[in-house]
Amino acid sequence: LLTTLLSGAVIGSAAIPAFAADDEIIVTGSRIKKKDFVSNSPIATIDASQFQATGTVNTENLLNTLPQTVPGLDRTSNNPGNGSATVNLRGLGSNRTLVLVNGRRMVPFGQNGVVDLNTIPSSLISSVEVLTGGASSVYGSDAVAGVVNFIYKDDFEGVEANLGYSITGEGDAGLINADVTIGANFDEGRGNAVLNVSYANRDELFQGDRDFSAVAFFDDGAGGLEPGGSSGVPGTSIFSTFDFGGGVTGPGIFESNGTLRPFVLSGQVNDFYNYAPVNFLQLPQERFTITSLANYEINEHAEVYARGSFSSNKVDSELAPTPIFQTSTFTLDGNPFLNAASQQVISDTLGLGVDTDGDGIDDEARGFMRRRLVEVGPRQTKDDNLAFQITTGIRGAINDTWDYDVYIQEGRTLRSQVQNGNVNRGRYDQALLLTTDIAGNVVLDVNGNPTCADGSANGGLTGCAPMNIFGPGNISDEAADFIRTRANARSTFEQTVVAANFTGNLGEMKITDDEIGVAFGFEYIENEAAFDPSQDVAASTIAGFNGSPPSGGKFDVYSAYGELSVPLLEGKDYAKSVTLDLAGRVSDYSTSGTSYNYKVGGEWSVNDQLRFRGNHNTATRAPNIGELFAPIGENFPGAQDPCSSQNAPVSAAVAAICTATGVPAATVGSNTIDTISGQVQTLSGGNPNLDVETAKTITFGAVLTPASIEGLSLSIDYYDIVINDAISQFGGGANNVLNICYDPASAQGGAGSAFCNVITRRSDGSIDFISLQSQNVAQISVAGIDVSINYGFDTADMFGSDWGHIDLSYLGTYNMENDFIAFDGADTIECAGKFGVQCGTPDPTYRHRMVGSWSKGSVSAQTVWRLVGGVDDDDDLTVFTVDRIGAFNYFDSSVSWDANDSISITFGVNNVFDKKPPVIGDNDQQANTYPNRYDVFGRSFFANLKIRM
Numbered sequence: 001l002l003t004t005l006l007s008g009a010v011i012g013s014a015a016i017p018a019f020a021a022d023d024e025i026i027v028t029g030s031r032i033k034k035k036d037f038v039s040n041s042p043i044a045t046i047d048a049s050q051f052q053a054t055g056t057v058n059t060e061n062l063l064n065t066l067p068q069t070v071p072g073l074d075r076t077s078n079n080p081g082n083g084s085a086t087v088n089l090r091g092l093g094s095n096r097t098l099v100l101v102n103g104r105r106m107v108p109f110g111q112n113g114v115v116d117l118n119t120i121p122s123s124l125i126s127s128v129e130v131l132t133g134g135a136s137s138v139y140g141s142d143a144v145a146g147v148v149n150f151i152y153k154d155d156f157e158g159v160e161a162n163l164g165y166s167i168t169g170e171g172d173a174g175l176i177n178a179d180v181t182i183g184a185n186f187d188e189g190r191g192n193a194v195l196n197v198s199y200a201n202r203d204e205l206f207q208g209d210r211d212f213s214a215v216a217f218f219d220d221g222a223g224g225l226e227p228g229g230s231s232g233v234p235g236t237s238i239f240s241t242f243d244f245g246g247g248v249t250g251p252g253i254f255e256s257n258g259t260l261r262p263f264v265l266s267g268q269v270n271d272f273y274n275y276a277p278v279n280f281l282q283l284p285q286e287r288f289t290i291t292s293l294a295n296y297e298i299n300e301h302a303e304v305y306a307r308g309s310f311s312s313n314k315v316d317s318e319l320a321p322t323p324i325f326q327t328s329t330f331t332l333d334g335n336p337f338l339n340a341a342s343q344q345v346i347s348d349t350l351g352l353g354v355d356t357d358g359d360g361i362d363d364e365a366r367g368f369m370r371r372r373l374v375e376v377g378p379r380q381t382k383d384d385n386l387a388f389q390i391t392t393g394i395r396g397a398i399n400d401t402w403d404y405d406v407y408i409q410e411g412r413t414l415r416s417q418v419q420n421g422n423v424n425r426g427r428y429d430q431a432l433l434l435t436t437d438i439a440g441n442v443v444l445d446v447n448g449n450p451t452c453a454d455g456s457a458n459g460g461l462t463g464c465a466p467m468n469i470f471g472p473g474n475i476s477d478e479a480a481d482f483i484r485t486r487a488n489a490r491s492t493f494e495q496t497v498v499a500a501n502f503t504g505n506l507g508e509m510k511i512t513d514d515e516i517g518v519a520f521g522f523e524y525i526e527n528e529a530a531f532d533p534s535q536d537v538a539a540s541t542i543a544g545f546n547g548s549p550p551s552g553g554k555f556d557v558y559s560a561y562g563e564l565s566v567p568l569l570e571g572k573d574y575a576k577s578v579t580l581d582l583a584g585r586v587s588d589y590s591t592s593g594t595s596y597n598y599k600v601g602g603e604w605s606v607n608d609q610l611r612f613r614g615n616h617n618t619a620t621r622a623p624n625i626g627e628l629f630a631p632i633g634e635n636f637p638g639a640q641d642p643c644s645s646q647n648a649p650v651s652a653a654v655a656a657i658c659t660a661t662g663v664p665a666a667t668v669g670s671n672t673i674d675t676i677s678g679q680v681q682t683l684s685g686g687n688p689n690l691d692v693e694t695a696k697t698i699t700f701g702a703v704l705t706p707a708s709i710e711g712l713s714l715s716i717d718y719y720d721i722v723i724n725d726a727i728s729q730f731g732g733g734a735n736n737v738l739n740i741c742y743d744p745a746s747a748q749g750g751a752g753s754a755f756c757n758v759i760t761r762r763s764d765g766s767i768d769f770i771s772l773q774s775q776n777v778a779q780i781s782v783a784g785i786d787v788s789i790n791y792g793f794d795t796a797d798m799f800g801s802d803w804g805h806i807d808l809s810y811l812g813t814y815n816m817e818n819d820f821i822a823f824d825g826a827d828t829i830e831c832a833g834k835f836g837v838q839c840g841t842p843d844p845t846y847r848h849r850m851v852g853s854w855s856k857g858s859v860s861a862q863t864v865w866r867l868v869g870g871v872d873d874d875d876d877l878t879v880f881t882v883d884r885i886g887a888f889n890y891f892d893s894s895v896s897w898d899a900n901d902s903i904s905i906t907f908g909v910n911n912v913f914d915k916k917p918p919v920i921g922d923n924d925q926q927a928n929t930y931p932n933r934y935d936v937f938g939r940s941f942f943a944n945l946k947i948r949m
Helices: 049-053 059-063 340-350 425-430 477-483 535-539 625-629 652-660 734-741 795-799
Strands: 024-026 043-047 097-101 125-132 146-152 158-168 175-186 191-202 217-219 225-227 237-245 248-254 260-262 280-282 285-299 302-319 323-331 364-372 379-397 403-424 484-505 517-533 551-570 577-589 593-605 610-621 633-635 682-684 693-704 712-728 759-761 767-771 775-794 805-821 828-830 834-836 840-843 846-856 859-868 871-873 888-898 903-910 940-948
Touching: 043 049, 049 059, 049 888, 049 903, 059 125, 237 260, 237 340, 260 340, 280 302, 323 425, 340 364, 403 425, 403 535, 425 477, 477 484, 484 535, 517 535, 517 625, 551 625, 734 759, 734 767, 775 795
Parallel strands: 097 146, 682 767, 834 871
Antiparallel strands: 043 125, 125 146, 158 175, 158 940, 175 191, 191 285, 217 225, 237 248, 237 364, 248 260, 285 302, 302 379, 323 364, 379 403, 403 484, 484 517, 517 551, 551 577, 577 593, 593 610, 610 693, 633 682, 693 712, 712 775, 759 767, 775 805, 805 828, 805 846, 834 840, 846 859, 859 888, 888 903, 903 940
């Protein structure tokens, strides 16, 4: 089934030239070489021409259009995001997708063991092979969801240069890329060397540059959307219940003159801070890569080879200025930043009970205050990621039957991150307390200004500057400088791989005329990672970005594997051939001990037109360094408090659990304890006692190439993957913990349960944090059907007139199951056809990619139709304004012209009809939508010039 999908993509098999024997090939998922080999696993292959025809520079952008993937991190991943780009097969997680280059591991990006696709130069790719389903018996850990194998042009001759540019129809979000590939044979063809140098520069795009994302929307509770944002406002808000007189009570917000007034909580005009405009919608990037490949045939038994790669990837992200949410003590009586009326209102609610001068206003007050520190400036991260990898090896023919391949591989990644816009929490509190005399009166200096009660330097800075947080724009430059802190962190990952592989056959020991294929080998892998933050980050004394202490660790694994491909029948009326494939692997981890994997598969070719295939795999994933050794750190996932107004009305049964777990009865169902911007703080960390995840994968299907319709091929495959003992945070994450704790019908919930005990609340009843730690407790399962149809024909044969050649291809997935069970006995979270707080990125039940391409002479053109099926909100307890997103259709077109043998020009338009993304309220990912699933850029144009010499 070596026909074209995606104008050069193959479903069913893919050919990689083997070194040792003529007309033999290796397919991703097996190391056995065979003539005319086709895989018994469905494999999609993207040809290099697709990168040019779609204007793709960052490889994840093309991979994310395949139905087998659920988009991971990409150019839109500002928050969440870390500057990397990832691939996520079947939605099982990027840490369960193994990324290879020429069949060998690519060095991971960080402690989670995930590869950053920014290290892959698209201009050097010959093809990309995507195998879905477990492949641990061949490749070891991490191949639970499947394998993405990037095949490089390692036999290139000549010089090829590319220059490309893309821009949106709005005239923004530009991307320029350039690369040069030089290759040559030497010593009468015994050797070949290739060098590729590439550069890409991507412009930033802000959410404020698009109408749909310029305002952070809330659900208005009446089926519509209203302007929303954060309760952390530039004027400071206090969500305590104040008595403003005239029967008006509730939380307060400060005017610029220090007056405390009621906080407007809803409506088209409200007091929430719109944080959206200054957030990136497209992350700016500057990327530089150098890749070299070389091989030299010493003799017929030995060829030495090497690959070296280096990448520098600089990516910035930007968020709105720091919102600090902190319980602080501040000077109240006589504070020149507050008027007398406000001092009285605050004293009545938050006063600490000490009134030195007896005027009815307490000297100090203490409360949980929310301040957007606009005066400090935006939060920025500047990631500078370096990666290099060197592979050296020797391969050749032992004899006419057996080949060998022995190599060693060293890789290292370095991530340096600078954080701007952080605030030191201790200095923030220090700047709120003013100098007072023995009578409790605020003391002013000779210029009539207050001073800090503790005027000492803090953290090596000059002395404290008093801070006026009571009103927007009131923080002085001196105070902003005092609380501002610049943080940084450094992460490293090192990987060593030593492997020896042997392939051949059993000669005369066979059942049919075809030999029994054999492959076996040995592999050693060592992974080591470290995270070294600056002191503020390590001690979590900052507000702005998440704090995290130093961490790191290492582990190694010794493995041995073997494969057999046994022809059982051939030349029968009912069986042109029947082949049985077997594979097994044993791995000994220094952390989790010994694990075993096996594969049983095969294919039955009824005749030249019909072939059945299938396999059963077991797969494992060893816990990565982060899951094993990460210390307790903080995160802020999306979640909502069942005791708050976000889930009002709160039933009596739920309210009883709320009060029993520390929520004052008066605040149950009120906005006083609403989660901040729909997020809660979680504390989580590693667990050195984790074991491996185990998975079972079943695939079976059929391939049809009817002789009556020349050029047509069809395949249909069923897949089923079940992961047991999956590593997951306790209770399946914050939202699940909250739902179970406060579910009166749950046997695992209720006051005093393990789920309620990990929730810590403040004195006002709001959630302070939820403690989570990874365990082997979850189960994940996915199932569905993949369909591929390819048809190519010459118009002269079809219509009698030579109008050129036409290729039509279809790749679609029907997603039958995507389930998550957080722990044994927990309710199943069903995510097939869902999106939202629990399921995250929309995972449509149906999606496809169809390509129609035409070529005649020096001109070719193609149109791609991408369909993203409809999805429903995953939360049955909460009514959102947008509880269903309908199907989205995207069309991309391009045309290429070979001006001569040396020059090719391509022009293209993506999202031809300028389809806008769905606009969602409270259950979006970011930018009021899901930017990694739906196009947020609108119609865009690209052009590419290729010169060959």
